[in-house]
Amino acid sequence: MADGDDDDVDQEKMAAEWEQMAGGGDGDQDAMAAEWEAMADGDDDDDDMGGGQSTRILNQDEIDSLLGFDASTDSDGDKSGVRALINSAMVSYERLPMLEVVFDRLVRLMTTSLRNFTSDNVEVSLDNITAIRFGDYLNSIPLPAILSVFRAEQWDNYGLLTVDSSLIYSIVDVLLGGRRGTAAMRIEGRPYTTIERNLVERMVNVVLDDMEAAFEPLSKVDFNYDRIETNPRFATIARPANAAIVARLRVDMEDRGGRLELLLPYATLEPVREILLQMFMGEKFGRDSIWENHLATELWSTDVDIEAVLEEQVMTLGQVMNLKVGTTVLLNATPDAVVELRCGGVPMVAGRMGRVGQHIAIRVDHRLKRNGHPASTS
Template sequence: MADDLDQDAMAAAWEAEALGDGGGGGGDDAFAAEWEAMVGGETGKTISASAIGAERVLNQDEIDSLLGFDLGDDDSDEKNGIRGIINSALVSYERLPMLEIVFDRLVRLMTTSLRNFTSDNVEVSLDHISSIRFGDYLNSIPLPAILAVFRAEQLDNYGLMTVDSNLIYSIVDVLLGGRRGTTAMRIEGRPYTTIERMLVTRMIEVILQDMQAAFEPLKQVDFSLDRIETNPRFAAIARPANAAIMIKMRIDMEDRGGRVELLLPYATLEPIRKMLIQQFMGEKFGRDNIWEGHLATELWSTDMQVEAVLDELPVPLGRLLNLRVGETVFLNQPPDGSVELRCGQVVLTKGRMGKMGRAIALCLDGPLSNSARRELIKQ
């Protein structure tokens, strides 16, 4: 009887397995549909995440954002991704707020001076200020261009000014009486002539004079033109990895114009860095005139105990204990010898003992020593 039950159970199991194989057609249909969907995806159809798994392919915009590169905006100051990490060592010009005020003043001065220089309606605008590495800037200069190396005398360093070809031909056209409403003729593939170089040099000297006036409220800085170059290799004034500040300005003369770029290495601005970190002109961090006046008044009215030491000599303890009233102690100091004036253990100065009226006085031989002042401040 048990054998019959086992045989029936095995038969039922085989029947169920056979039915499962027969119903596998639906599974085959599902796999066929999945493969068809994958093949269809190659022709432009959308593949669901359940069909190909949870993997997600990044497009080109997302890859550029991850790496921090944006080909559509070369002048963008915002760096993110891997590029932001690489350029994180650059110091942002926003930490030097007074620098933007200086170049706003330069724009106003250049508008007036270039109008007088060209006898034309000139508009100067400040595009932007950014931080850049010196080597990257030299590689990004569009050629042909004229590069002016100028020296900041009081800062004992150099700066770089770049004039693009559009502005060069526009200045030559304006100064030599070209007609308005016509674009300047550009002849590519030839070096600049002597006349073009001289006219642009005069404009650069005008800009340098305006820079001197713009920096004058902070510090007297004389900017002088050192040399004119057309090859960026010969205009190297700093190491390629050094950080610098780039200022882009636009000069428009009605339907003509171009760009002027100023590059100032951080080594050039280092002597006046404390002035450039000010939020406004004349700012002094941590200064309070009312508190300073109160502190000075209290210091002048403070009592300080000082001692006039005639002389010091070693005495055995036994003799000191045996001293009697009226006994004379002989010092090594002569009558006209100098006496030390002390405050505690600090020697302030020296003087000579005397008498004024009924009081014993001390005539000082000199002012307080610097070491004494430092010790008093510490105390």
């Protein structure tokens, strides 16, 4: 029995030791976890306050927003980021206010001309006017399309007129007697026929005539048809990086119609840039014709003093200081000597001295330059 009691005591001591060791181990683990948290907090404080270093990484949405490639925004809308810096050199068409007036006049003229051309009810509307690089415009043309190159003779440069496929088939259908109420048949995968190209060429000539009439109040210019292309690469009339103005027109013929785009490079508009900068037709930039006429009338009625110089002599300062009352100064003038007339010290004319009644008169022989020499009579 004694041995059994000793074994029970030993087991109880061993269990107590185990409990004490387990309790001490939990305390060490808690202390170690607290130390790790303190170390982590210290690292964060060092990142925020020491040296300005940060471990934050941008996500994909923030990178796209920084570069300006946000898929949620429209490509024609406002750009931001790096793309905004790249496109900041583009010149806005709003700097040419008179150009909007010209295109509005073109829309009215085209509505009447295309009605006479197609014998149908045609409505032409201006969608928008934008500034774009020429290379970007060629890449944005939806194919198939017909590109008509024309030349502005007085401006010595070229322009581009793009007709989309919908308008091409609509014009062909109308001119060849297609019935109303049926959409134009569009056959994919084939080039335009000679008849279609000729009919579109006739419509392009009508539009070019209207463009001449639209620009006529500003500047006399002849837009001559040059050629028709179906491949944008062969219709290159400017460098890809050059800026251009694009006016997008919509042509509606009841249930048919399409788009027509007019492109004018800035180099083409350069000869009339000063005129297109005007805010309204006939602006003179501060010039007032009424004031000019009034000033000219007053100048003609202004009184001026004319001096008749008989003779001049060059004298030294000593001779001038020795002049006294009664001193005689001899002049080399003779009755036939030339007399010079001056206004405000400026030589005007020269002539001969004579007498008319009780007055001394001067008969003008010739005009004088500012240096006193006779002016040429040619």
